[in-house]
Amino acid sequence: QSVLTQPPSASGTPGQRVTISCSGSSSNIGPNPVNWYQQVPGQAPKLLIYINNQRPSGVPDRFSGSKSGTSASLAISGLQSDDEADYYCAAWDDSLNAGVFGGGTKLTVL
Amino acid sequence: QVQLVESGGGLVQPGGSLKLSCAASGFSFSDYFMIWIRQAPGKGLEWVSHISSSGLTTYYTDSVKGRFTISRDNTKKSLFLQMNSLRADDTAVYYCARDQVRLDYWGQGIMVTVSS
16 A cells, blocks of 8 residues: 555557656645656666656656646656556655555556 | 675575675765665665764665674775675665765666575
């Protein structure tokens, strides 16, 4: 049972825009920034979005993040086949004094 | 460039011990919190343990408290995870990662299998 809640799956066709949600609480997403990670099967997770909506260098601007209250979202526009991966949200939890993850969302490009 | 390389994984019997290491390079290791994260086969990510830059503050998720010990050697730019009394549900890929706020760099991961 993950502390942050994500849908287990999402899908879209090439070129489409998809969003993945991440729901938390007043001890994690509420007061703290949210990060998003992309994990291609067999590889380590890679930072995709940090501090809610910032992209590390090298991440295409097709990826964007937002946060409102105790929820956050990752949007992927212009969907491509190599976007097929697992996506995880994460935030610091002030009650646990540790980071927490969402359960992950498997994105399928149809 | 920043690199994190884990080692020390493998197959161990229930009740056994392993010590994971994470060798860091390409950044000022002593300036950063470091974290161990694990991923059981087919499952999501779990924050296992972290240690402050100085080593004075540590955290353990409830399921590993009293069994795992995190440590670091800033002079050798290395992070460690001593794992004792291993159980089947500790079977996972273990990743070390940098910076508790961003987790901006991850190692490639090391497999730990607990089985008789």
